[in-house]
Amino acid sequence: MQGLIQEKRAFAEEDSADDLVDVFSVGAAIKIESHEICEYESLIDKACEMKHTKVAQVLSQSLKEEKARLKKMEAFAKKVKPKEMMSEDRGPRNLSSAKFSQRKRAA
Numbered sequence: 777m778q779g780l781i782q783e784k785r786a787f788a789e790e791d792s793a794d795d796l797v798d799v800f801s802v803g804a805a806i807k808i809e810s811h812e813i814c815e816y817e818s819l820i821d822k823a824c825e826m827k828h829t830k831v832a833q834v835l836s837q838s839l840k841e842e843k844a845r846l847k848k849m850e851a852f853a854k855k856v857k858p859k860e861m862m863s864e865d866r867g868p869r870n871l872s873s874a875k876f877s878q879r880k881r882a883a
């Protein structure tokens with residue numbers, strides 16, 4: 777989680793194009809939801825092992841909500857695309873794209 781926050785701050789400092797910030801933010805949301813799903817699944821397993829049925833039921837409801845949010849974020853990610861992906865011949869914007877590519881390779 778801390779790593780995502782640091783990445784976001786670094787990304788914001790680079791004065792990136794809004795469309796790239798959107799792509800980054802949706803990707804970060806997907807990572808967070810995926811992490812939360814893993815956490816809930818682990819907690820549900822523990823609750824079941826300890827025979828805490830009511831706790832497992834409550835956690836299962838939260839897990840269901842997290843899965844729904846992940847699905848929404850994944851659908852949103854398909855709609856949010858950097859403008860550079862649409863065209864290769866766009867002067868200064870290509871610099872942002874190059875920075876974004878370097879960052880992705882470094883991660």
Ligand SMILES: [Fe+2]
Nearest residue numbers: 809812842845
């Ligand atoms: Fe969540």
